[in-house]
Amino acid sequence: MSVDGALLARRFADIIGGSRVLTDPEAMAAFQQDWRGRYRGSALAVLMPSSTQEVAALVKACVELQVAIVPQGGNTGLTGGAVAPDDRPAVILNLSRLNRIREVDARNNSLTVEAGCILAHAREAAEASQRQFPLLLGSVGSCEIGGLVSTNAGGTGVLRYGNMRELVLGLEVVLPDGRVWDGLRALRKDNAGYDLKQLFIGAEGTLGIVTAAVLKLHPQLNVSATAMVALAGVRQAVDLLRFMQEQVGNRIEAFEIMSRRQIELVLQHGHGLQSPMALDSPWYVLMEIADSSSQWDAVAELERTLEAAFDHDLLSDAVVATDVAKARRIWELRHNLSEANRHAGFTVSNDTSVPVSRLPEFIDRVTERIEQQLAGAQVCHAGHIGDGNIHVIAVLSRAVHATAEQCEAAATQVNLIVHAASVELGGSISAEHGIGRMHVARLERFKPALDLQMMRTLKQAFDPMNLMNPGKILRA
Structure with a gap:
């Protein structure tokens, strides 16, 4: 289907003004690809609305013109979910200008923000009211709330607070026909029918466009302690987590595992980062315990617990940070992981989960298979051991995989190995x-047929013209 680009631009300019309709290829370039440069699209225009009403008007115009819509936030995703399709007319609807903090309700422990609000700014707004929004990940300074909702983001705090499904109280969504669904409820308990907001959390913009969210806040943490721990294996890490939970309860703020090879890559490409301890063990855990009570001595508690864990042969060495600066240096090893790996070679990062008890078997299985089947692959591991989500990261030599075609073939092979092992x-x-x-094709391969049928039924009910982010999650 051919589209008159000039006519299209004028139509959108009537709604949001010509300066916020980008059609120049150079101006659109940064929006047309993911941050790793792995996926590129071909949008007719980039639209930059600044209100929910403008989003709704743009969606109605796209319906009339039969132009597909790709919602985009900070564009920090890792699976190409915010890139325009190549096979049909589409526009990118970038929500970064919808960035207002609408309300902080400290008594209700809730925060209402627009979709373009950067995660760091949402966290700062909570802190200004002596509260915390606990979601934290490496792209905290650039990722936006709408994208975090739409991908059901996790991060390092899932063990204690859950992912976005547990952190969202209500949503405002522009539906595929341009109507606005006002689900901005700040309620913990609402059993009046279906929980509609959950349909849009994790839907990646395929059922509607999230324009605002009510987020759940928690008491501000006043004391914390951080440590880096050396271990012999993944099984010891699982056992250490269970031991820590028995000793300090739900005060475990984060519990992240990294393989030695992964830390070495971060140090090599991390612009001056240093490890606080010698890297002479195969595995390391970065942990933090914290509480809102200033009466609790977190450092003493962590030291006591780690000493007991050492007596139980659950760890071989540990370093406890004695101040905030040292704690920050420990966590920089984790939060600089993606950027460091990007400089190390062609990186294939997986995002699977298995039951926590099966993590040791999973790690051994995927590492052996990747190293056997792909020449020169460095297999690294890092992730959230408490929820069974360890990222398997294959760093492939550009000398072996020199062309884009070779890289994509290798990535497909790595993904199949990891996905098959996780499902097994x-x-x-x-x-x-x-x-x-x-992962569209692999979802079809590994997801049960009935699951896929129900997902397609939902998509058809909400978006019968398939205009909302086509080709993502489900085949277009």
Whole structure:
């Protein structure tokens, strides 16, 4: 179907003004690809509305013109979910200008923000009212709330607080026909029929466009302690987590595992980062315990617990941070992981989950298979051991995989190995990054037929013209 680009631009300019309709290829370039440069699209225009009403008007115009819509936030995703399709007319609807903090209700422990609000700004707004919004991940300074909702983001705090499904109280959504659904409820308990907001959390913009969210806040943490721990294996890490939970309860703020090879890559490409301890063990855990009570001595509690864990042969060495700066340096090893791996080579990062008890078997299985089947692959691991979501990261030599075609073939092979192993062990092919464009075919391969049928039924009911982010999650 051919589309008159000039006519299209004028129509959108009538709604939001010509300066917020980008059609120049150079101006659109940064919006047309994912941040890793792996996926590129071909949108007719980039639209930058600044209100829910403008989003609704743009969606109605796209319906009339039969132009597909790709919602986009900070564009920090890892599966190509915010890139325009190549096979049909489409526009990118970037929500970064919808960035207002609408309300902080400290007494209700809730925060209402628009979809373009950067995660760091949402966290700052909560802190200004002596509260915290606990979601935290490496792209905290650039990822936006709408994208985090639409991908059901996780991060390092899932063990204690859950992912976005547990952190969202209500949503405002522009539906595929341009109507606005006002589901901005700040309620913990609402049993009046279907929980409609959950349909849009993790839907990657395929059922509607999230324009605002009510987020759940928690008491501000006043004391914390961080440590880096050396271990012999993944099984010891699982046992250490259970031991820590028995000793300090739900005060475990984060519990992240990293393989030695992964830390070495971060140090090599991390612009001066240093490890606080010698890297002479195969595995390391980065942990933090915290509480809102200033009466609790977190450092003493962590030291006591780690000493007991050492006596139980659950760890071989540990370093406890004695101040905030040292704690920050420990966590920089985790939060600089994606950027460091990007510089190390062609990186294939997986996002699977398995039951926590089966993590040791899963890690051994995928590492052996990847190293056997792909020449020169460095297999690294990092992730959230408390929820069974360890990222398997294959760093492939550009000398071996020199062309784009060779890289994509290798990525397909790695993904199949990891996904097959996760399903074999009762897991999922995606824990927090989503399906996007990358995993559509593998979702069809590994998801039960009835699950796919129900998903397609939902898509057809909400978006019969298939205009909302086509080709993501489900085949267009």
